[in-house]
Ligand code: SF4
């Protein structure tokens with residue numbers, strides 16, 4: 001590693017200068033946390049190598065399966081800034097790796113398996129096991145593309161696991177992929193096929209989470225969500241984990257404390273079994289990156305179930321109101337421990353805290369509409385098909401993905417505003433906050449922005465596209481009047497992208513910038529084989545898309 005660099009990370013869209021963060025993360029990650037996360041990933045890969053050997057013998061460790069998705073999730077952008085929590089995870093991982101290693105003999109074990117240092121060696125080792133351990137930029141690029149796809153998958157697998165839904169085949173693939181990227185002799189061709197396979201399993205992971213969510217909470221349905229506030233003190237819940245929300249709702253019932261969703265938790269309001277709770281009052285605020293102002297005015301405690309956390313500044317008044325749980329973590333915040341033996345998490349501390357707080361200050365009023373996951377859209381299929389056949393809808397624009405703080409993301413607001421009135425936006429993920437409060441109207445009663453849900457619900461958009469292909473009797477999904485103009489930020493968007501590629505979707509536009517981790521040669525492979533492109537100006541893009 002270059003000596004003047006104290007860290008190197010390029011996993012998200014906000015990577016410094018479009019190259020990588022080297023002194024500290026734009027996200028707020030310190031070099032210490034960045035490097036210790038690299039070491040955690042190193043341990044996760046070592047465990048994967050051993051567990052895959054055990055799996056071949058029909059003896060995979062469930063503890064290792066869980067450790068792998070958990071460890072990966074902790075390293076997703078904006079999920080965990082708590083150095084000590086990551087160190088503790090590494091220690092637990094090394095102990096687990098030792099246990100597994102006793103049962104396996106490898107002819108040529110990778111460094112990931114042989115190193116078993118104690119805590120005094122963590123820092124020096126961490127500095128050698130990050131992204132730059134691979135000197136060839138194309139190998140590095142593809143290995144990280146797979147790594148990030150697997151990280152995104154890990155998040156979805158963990159949410160499904162929390163709802164008692166697990167798929168050993170997906171665990172097996174994830175660990176196979178992680179074991180493959182420990183290989184120094186892996187070729188570009190092998191990595192390209194591993195990338196495509198990652199996308200295929202990404203579809204399975206999203207389908208699995210969709211099944212877990214809908215079997216527990218019912219199918220998302222057309223819903224109006226209040227964006228104003230009530231009179232009681234509240235808890236604001238952020239992130240993606242519906243099980244945490246469910247338990248919080250049960251434990252706040254009748255306490256006089258209301259619950260509000262923030263950012264990616266908004267789609268919880270679309271599920272019948274969650275929206276039935278009257279004290280789930282509404283959605284407060286916008287996408288994750290606006291939390292600094294919104295948490296000040298919320299007045300009550302905030303629970304992070306996953307990413308995206310923005311570390312509060314020194315002057316913030318809400319730092320002591322932050323709670324984390326699951327894979328998320330922040331130094332100085334209170335961490336709510338995991339479930340033990342299937343018993344619910346204990347949210348009593350955050351509930352007691354809320355009771356002492358003022359109700360939220362209103363920052364907006366009105367309602368937003370959503371709930372257009374596959375079942376709801378397919379229930380409207382006749383209406384949609386008629387609107388397309390009759391010419392009332394000329395095109396659909398899939399604008400799923402992430403939001404972020406870069407100014408260039410105003411593109412997506414302007415894009416939504418300038419789209420012709422006979423077009424419909426299909427969205428999922430926090431990207432929607434760029435246009436979900438605009439008065440874009442409807443087409444014969446079909447809203448012009450159809451929100452399917454969280455980023456993982458991009459799966460719904462694929463199901464809808466496949467259904468439309470069938471209804472219109474088309475051979476190829478790319479013959480549909482659907483344009484893909486996707487915004488990305490963190491690694492869940494990477495698995496969504498790879499999943500769409502594996503379903504055969506071509507000509508996806510990715511913005512606001514292409515990933516820093518794609519080398520020029522790897523970008524060329526994606527352009528040549530899948531027609532992937534970036535974005536230009538709103539006017540140029542709209543003209544090109546409608547041509
Ligand atoms: Fe930089 Fe993104 Fe990595 Fe944070 S996650 S250090 S912003 S590249």
Ligand code: SF3
Pocket residue numbers: 263264288307308401402403429430431454455456489490492493
């Ligand atoms: Fe958003 Fe963090 Fe990606 Fe889940 S909440 S889409 S950025």
